[in-house]
Amino acid sequence: MKFQAIKGVRDILPPESALWNRVEQTAREVFGTFGFAEIRLPIFEQSELFARSVGQETDIVSKEMYSFQDRDESSISLRPEATASVVRAYIEHGMQTLPGNVKLYYVGPMFRRERPQKGRYRQFYQIGAEVLGPSDAPGIDAEVIEMLLAFFERLKLKGAVLSINSIGDKNCRPAYVELLRAELQKVREQLGADSQRRIDTNPLRVLDSKLEHEQVIIEKLPRIADHLCAECRVHYDEVKRHLALRGIAYQENWRLVRGLDYYMRTTFEITAPGLGSQNAVCGGGRYDGLVELLGGQATTKGIGFAIGTDRLMLSLQESPAGEVGGGLDVYLAWFGAAAQPVAIKLARRLRDAGFVVELPAVEMKFGKSLGLADRLKARHAVILGNDELAAGVVAVKRLPGKNPASEDAGYKGVQGLSFGDARSNVVIPTRSAFQDRRGTLSGFALWSRGPEGFLAALGMTMVRSLAN
Numbered sequence: 047m048k049f050q051a052i053k054g055v056r057d058i059l060p061p062e063s064a065l066w067n068r069v070e071q072t073a074r075e076v077f078g079t080f081g082f083a084e085i086r087l088p089i090f091e092q093s094e095l096f097a098r099s100v101g102q103e104t105d106i107v108s109k110e111m112y113s114f115q116d117r118d119e120s121s122i123s124l125r126p127e128a129t130a131s132v133v134r135a136y137i138e139h140g141m142q143t144l145p146g147n148v149k150l151y152y153v154g155p156m157f158r159r160e161r162p163q164k165g166r167y168r169q170f171y172q173i174g175a176e177v178l179g180p181s182d183a184p185g186i187d188a189e190v191i192e193m194l195l196a197f198f199e200r201l202k203l204k205g206a207v208l209s210i211n212s213i214g215d216k217n218c219r220p221a222y223v224e225l226l227r228a229e230l231q232k233v234r235e236q237l238g239a240d241s242q243r244r245i246d247t248n249p250l251r252v253l254d255s256k257l258e259h260e261q262v263i264i265e266k267l268p269r270i271a272d273h274l275c276a277e278c279r280v281h282y283d284e285v286k287r288h289l290a291l292r293g294i295a296y297q298e299n300w301r302l303v304r305g306l307d308y309y310m311r312t313t314f315e316i317t318a319p320g321l322g323s324q325n326a327v328c329g330g331g332r333y334d335g336l337v338e339l340l341g342g343q344a345t346t347k348g349i350g351f352a353i354g355t356d357r358l359m360l361s362l363q364e365s366p367a368g369e370v371g372g373g374l375d376v377y378l379a380w381f382g383a384a385a386q387p388v389a390i391k392l393a394r395r396l397r398d399a400g401f402v403v404e405l406p407a408v409e410m411k412f413g414k415s416l417g418l419a420d421r422l423k424a425r426h427a428v429i430l431g432n433d434e435l436a437a438g439v440v441a442v443k444r445l446p447g448k449n450p451a452s453e454d455a456g457y458k459g460v461q462g463l464s465f466g467d468a469r470s471n472v473v474i475p476t477r478s479a480f481q482d483r484r485g486t487l488s489g490f491a492l493w494s495r496g497p498e499g500f501l502a503a504l505g506m507t508m509v510r511s512l513a514n
C-alpha cells in the first residue's frame with residue numbers, strides 16, 4: 047500500500063520551508079517591536095466555541111469544520127480560525143486585569159473543508175494578531191494596520207493593496223441589514239443559489255459574491271456608508287485620519303464585509319499579486335462584542351487580523367524577494383583515517399561559530415566527495431588529506447555554491463589555511479556577529495571575497511597558496 051497526503055493538505059519541504067521560517071521569524075520580530083507577544087493555542091476546541099463566535103450560519107461553521115465526537119461524546123472541532131481561541135483564552139485567564147490593551151499574536155495551522163485549489167487548502171496556515179482591552183480608539187485600528195504593512199514591507203512583498211470599510215455596529219447595522227434584505231428580496235429571482243440562501247441567513251455576504259452576473263445587481267444595492275450611525279461615522283473618519291498620519295495609502299471598498307459574524311466597524315483586507323482569484327492575503331477587523339458574546343466583560347473591545355501564510359508565500363515566491371539564503375557554507379572533505387578526528391573537531395568549531403557544515407560520515411574517494419560537495423551546492427570545500435595534515439593546513443576550494451550569480455563565481459582558486467589555529471585558542475567570530483538587525487548575513491560579503499574573507503571570518507591567516 048502506498049500512502050499519500052490527504053486531499054487539500056500538503057507537505058512543506060526544504061528549501062521552501064526556509065522561506066516559511068524566515069516569514070514567521072520576521073513576523074515575530076516586527077510584531078515584537080509593536081509590543082505584541084505570542085500566544086500558543088490548542089489546535090482543537092469545543093465545537094460550540096466556533097458555533098457561538100464565528101456564527102452557526104457562516105459557511106465555515108455550517109459546511110467547513112472538521113468536527114468529531116470525542117470518546118466522552120462531546121463535540122470537538124479542529125480550529126477553522128484562531129480569534130475565537132484567543133478570546134476564550136483571554137477570558138479564561140482573566141487577562142482583562144492586565145494593564146492597557148493586551149496584544150497577542152499567533153502562528154499556526156487552521157482547518158477548513160473547502161474545495162482545494164491554488165491558494166486554498168484544507169490545512170492552511172495563518173499568522174494573526176489581536177488587541178483586546180478597554181479601548182476602541184481609532185488609533186489602535188490604524189496601528190494594527192501599520193504593523194501589518196511594516197511586516198509586508200520588511201518581507202519586500204510587492205504590490206500589496208489595502209482596502210478598508212466600516213460595517214457599522216449593533217446600533218446601525220441591523221437596520222441596514224434589514225434594508226439590504228428587503229432590496230435583495232426584490233431581485234431574488236435574478237440571484238444565484240448561494241446568494242438566495244444568504245438573503246435569509248446573512249445578507250451582508252451577498253456583497254462578497256464573485257459571480258459575474260450578480261455584479262450589476264450588487265452595484266445598485268444600498269451602501270452601509272450611507273447608513274452608519276453618528277458614532278460609527280466618526281470612528282471610521284478617525285481611522286482614516288490616523289492612517290493618513292502614518293502615511294498609509296488605502297482604498298475604500300463598501301463591499302468589504304468579513305465572512306465571520308463577529309466583525310463590526312473597521313474591516314480591512316490586503317490583496318497581493320500572483321494569486322489569481324484567491325488574492326486576499328490578509329483579512330481583519332474590529333469585533334467589539336465578541337468578548338461579551340463568549341462570556342467575558344461587555345466593556346472589552348477587540349481588533350485583529352489573520353494573514354494567510356500559504357498565499358503570502360505564493361506571492362513572495364513570485365518576486366525575487368522570495369529567494370532564500372541559507373544552504374551549505376562548508377563541505378568538509380577529509381581523506382585518510384588520521385584526518386577524520388581533526389575534521390570532526392574542525393567541523394564542530396565551524397558549527398559553533400554558526401556556519402553550516404556538512405561532514406561526510408564515512409571516507410569517500412576524492413572525486414566522489416567533491417562531486418557531492420558540488421551537488422549539495424556547498425559554497426566552500428575545506429579539504430583535509432594526508433598532505434594537508436602533514437603540513438598543518440587545509441585547502442579551501444571556492445565552489446559555485448547556491449546562488450552563483452550573486453557571488454563571485456569567477457574565483458576558482460584553491461588555497462590553504464592553517465588548521466593549527468583550530469587547536470589553539472583562536473577566537474572564531476560567530477556567524478551571528480555578521481548579522482545585521484534585520485537578520486541579513488552581511489558576513490557573506492566576507493565569503494564572497496574569496497578564501498581570504500573566509501579565513502578572516504575564522505580568525506585564521508593564509509599560510510600558502512595551492513594555486514589554481
Ligand code: ATP
Pocket residue numbers: 127158160165166167168169170171172304305324326327328329330352353354355356357
Ligand atoms: P477567502 O474569501 O479567500 O475565502 P476568508 O474570508 O475565508 O478568505 P479569513 O477567514 O478572513 O478568510 O482568513 C484570513 C486569511 O486566511 C484570508 O485572507 C486568506 O489569506 C487565508 N485563508 C482563508 N481560508 C484559506 C484556505 N482555505 N486556504 C489558504 N488560505 C486561506
Ligand code: MG
Pocket residue numbers: 305
Ligand atoms: Mg473563505
